[in-house]
Amino acid sequence: MNLLQALLACDAVLLALSVVAVSAARRGGAGTFVYGVALALSVAQLAAAAAALIGRAAPVGLTLPIGLPWVGANFRLDALAAFFAVVVNLGGAAASLYGIGYGRHEREPGRALPFFPAFLAGMNLVLIADDAYTFLVSWEFMSLASWALVMVHHREAGNRRAGFIYIVMASFGTLSLLLAFGLLAGPSGGYAFDAMRAATPSASVAGLALALALAGAGSKAGLAPLHVWLPLAHPAAPSHVSALMSGVMTKVAVYAFIRIVFDLDGPPDWRWSAPILALGAATALLGVLHALMQTDIKRVLAYSTIENIGLIFVAIGLALAFKASGLAGAAALAMTAALFHSLNHALFKSLLFFGAGAVQTATGERRMGRLGGLLNRMPATGFFMLVGCAAISALPPLNGFVSEWLMLQAILLGPQFPQWTLKLLTPAVGAAVALTAALAAACFVRAFGIPFLGRPRSDEAAKAHDVDRFSLAAMAALALLCLAAGVFPGVVIDTLKPVALAVTGAAMPLQAKIPWLSIAPIAESRSSYNGLLVFLFIAASGAMAASAIHRFASDALRRAPAWDCGFPDSSPATQYTAESFSQPIRRVFGGFVFRGRERLDMPAPGETRPAVYDLTLRDPVWDGLYTPLGELVGTIATRLNRLQFLTIRQYLSVVFAALVALLLVLAAWP
C-alpha cells in the first residue's frame, strides 16, 4: 500500500466514522470515541503526508472507478499536496485531541459529532484530488460539513445569519472555481488535472481563470472584499471547529489557489501578480484594523485570520511576480515564506482558538469586557495563550517572526523586477506588511492583556479555573511546535524545499549546511537569522540578570494593594477595557477606515440621568459593496415578482419572446 492509498483509506474510515456518529451520538462516551478515532486517523494521515514530504517521494497517482463515468475519481499525492496535508492533519489532530475534552461541554453533541470527521475527510480529499470533478465535490463536502458545524449552536442569535451568509459566499466561491476549471478544461473537456497541465491556455483564458480562482479560493480564504462571512461564521462554530476553519480550512483555500495558478494555469504573466499583491496588502491591513476594533475574543481571532491570509497572498503574489520575471530563486524565497506562514498560522491560530474556547468553557463569556485576571485563575491556558499571542505578533524567537522575516527579505529583492509597476508596488506592499505586523502586535497585546491580565471584571471571570487535560495537552503541543518552528527554522525551510522546487522551479539554498543552525535565504553576507541563538541569548541574559540581582542586591518581596498614583481601592470597572485600549489607534486609523463616530452625552451637574457614550463604526466593505448588492437583488426580485401573477396568455407570450430571443442570439453567433 503506498502513501496515497493510506491517505485515502484513512479518509474512507473518517467518512464511515461520521456515519457511525449519527447513530452513536446519543450514547454516553460517543464524543470521546469519535474524537479519539479522528485523532488516530489524523495522526496516521499526518505520518503518511510527512513521510511523503520528508522522503521526497515521487508523485503517485490513483484512479478510482467512481465519479464521472469517463473520468473516474483521480487522486495524486505530490509535494505540494503532501505539505498541505501535513498542515491540515496537524491541525486536525490537535482539534480532535482538544475536542475530546472540549466536546464534553457540548449540550447537543449529536449536532457536531457526525460532521467533524466528515469535515476532516473533505479537507483531506481536496488536497489529493487530481481532477476538477473530485476536487469540486470534495470542496463542497468540506464547505457543507463546516456549514453544518457553524450551525451547531443555531439557536444563538446571530448564528443563523452567519450560517446564511456563509453558505451564500461558499456557493459563490464554488461557482467561481467551477467556472475556472471549466475554462481550464477547454472545449474538449479535459477535466483531469493532467490534461490541464498539458494544455497551455491562451492569455485571456488564463487571466480569466486566474481571476475566477482568486474569487473562488479567495472567498474561502477570506480575501477582501470576499471576507465578510468569515468573522461571522468562524466564531459561531464550537471552538475546536473555529480552530479548524480558521487555522486549517483557509489553508486548503491557499492550496487551491497555488494549485490552480502555479500548476494548472500555464506559464504565469507578471501582470497577474499586481492585483494579488494589492488585494493581499489591503486584506492584511483591513483585517488587522478590524481585529483591533472587535470586543469578542473569537471575532478578534477571526479578523486576525483575514490579516494573515492577506500576508500569505502577498507572499504568493511576490512568488508569482518573481517567477514570471524569470527570478526563480527569489520566487522560491517568496513561496517558502508563504508556505512557512501557512504552517505557522495553522499552529498559532488553532492554539489561540483553543485558548478562547477554554476561556468560554471556564467563564461562559467571549466578550473581553466581562473577563480579566484570567492568568491568575487559568495559569496553564494563560501561558499557552501568551505563547500564541507572542508568536502571532511576530516576536523573535517564535515562529511567526521567521515567516515574516522571510517575507521582508523577499520584498527587499523587489528592485530586481524589470517592470516599473512592480518596482513601485513592492515597497508599498512592504510598508503595508510592516504596518500590519506592528498593528498585529498591538492587537494581541490587547487580546491577551484585557481578558488575561488585570482584575476580573465579572463574577464568572473571578471564579474561572483551568480546563481539562485534553484541551491543555492540545494547547501545549501547539505552543511547543510554535517554539520549535521558530528556533529551528532551517529544518522547516529544508523540508519545504521539494514544494518550492515543484511550484516555482527553484529552491532556497540548503539551510542544514549553514553552521550553527542559522538561516540565510540568499547568502550569509546578505542576511541571516539564528532563532536558536536569539532564544538562548534571551533566556541566558534574562536568567543572568535575575540571578545576579537576587544574589547581590535584594530578593525581598512584599505584596500590597496597587499604588495607582495614590487612588485607593479603585473598582475593576476603572480598568482599561478592550474599547478604551484601542481608542488611540481608532483615532489615528479609524476615522477614514471605519468612519468612526464617538458621541458623548454628559449630563450637566445636578441631572440624574446617566452619561452615554456612543461609538459607531461602519464597515466600508459592507457599506460599499454588500448593502448595495443586497438592495439591488431585493429591488430586482420585487420587480420580477410581477411575473408570478400573469395570465396564461401572458406566460405564453413570454415563453415565445424568450424562444425568439434565443434563436436570434444563436443566429447572430459567429
Place this chain on the structure above:
Amino acid sequence: MTNLAVDLVFQFLQMTLVIGLAPLLTGLVRVVKARLLRRRGPPLLQPYRDLARLARKEAIVADSASWLFRMAPYLVFAATWVAAALIPTFATGLLFSWSADLIAIVALLGSARFFLALAGLDVGTSFGGLGASREAMFASLAEPAMIVIVFSLALIAGSTQLSTVAAAMTSGVGLRVTLGMALIALVIVAVAENGRIPVDNPATHLELTMVHEAMILEYSGRHLAVIELASMLKLLLYVSLIICVFAPWGIAIADAGIGDRLAGAALYVAKLGVAGVLLGAFETSIAKMRVFRAPNFIGAALMLGFLGALLLFVSRTLK
C-alpha cells in the same frame, strides 16, 4: 590564542560596554538639560546610584499582579540587551552579529515593548492601561517606520546585516537623498521609541502627559531598576545605531588589530558624548506635543522612510 577567542572577548566587551555606558548617557542628557535650564542638575553618575539604590530595596508587588508582572522586567531587559549587543559600536564583525540582522533587532525591541505593555495592563489600574494603550499606538507607527528605514539601508548596502551596512557606509556611499530622509526618519523614531520630548517626557509624573512612566507606575525596587536600565540601554542602542549607520568613521572593520579597536572604542565614546549633548539641547528647545499630535510626527517618519525606500526601489538593483 585563536581568532575565535579574540572575537569572543570583543563580543563580551561589547556587551559589558553597552550596559556600562547606558546610564552614563542618560546622566549626560540630564546634566545637559539641567544646565541649559540654568539648574545645577544631578551629578553625571547619579543614574548609577539610582539603579544601585533601587536594586537594593525590597520590591513591592500589587496584590492583583500575576507572575507575568515579575517576569516582564527581565524579559524586557534581556530582549533589549541582546538587541544592543548586536549593534556594532566600536568594531564591526562581532562574533554573533550574524545571529540577527537589522530586522531581527527591530523585532527584538518589539518583543521588549510587547511584554512591557502587558506588564502595564497586569495590575489592572487605569494608569497602566493608559500607558500600554498609548505605547501601542506610537509603536504601531514607529515600528513600520523603522522597517522602511531598514529597507533603505539594506538596499544601499546590499544587506540587512548591520555589520555589512556599517562597512558599506564607511567605504563611502556618497551623499544621497535617501540617506538624508532615512536619517531624519530614524531620529524621529528614536525620539518616539525612547519616550523623549516632544512625544513623551521622561522626567514627568504628571498623569496626562506620561506614556512610558504610566506603564511602569506599579513597579518598584529591583524590578524598576531592571526596567530603568533596559530603557537606558534602549536609548544607547538607538544612538549607537544612528552613529553606526550615519557616522561610522573610525569604527574598526572586521579583522582590525587590537589598537584599532581601542581607538574605535574611544572615538565611539566621544561620539556618544556629542549625541548626548545634541539630544539634551534638542529636548530643551522644543515643547512636548499633545498625545494625539504625536501620530502626525511619527507618521512623518513613516512617510519619509517610505519615500526614501521608494526612491531606491526604482533607482537601483541589488547586487
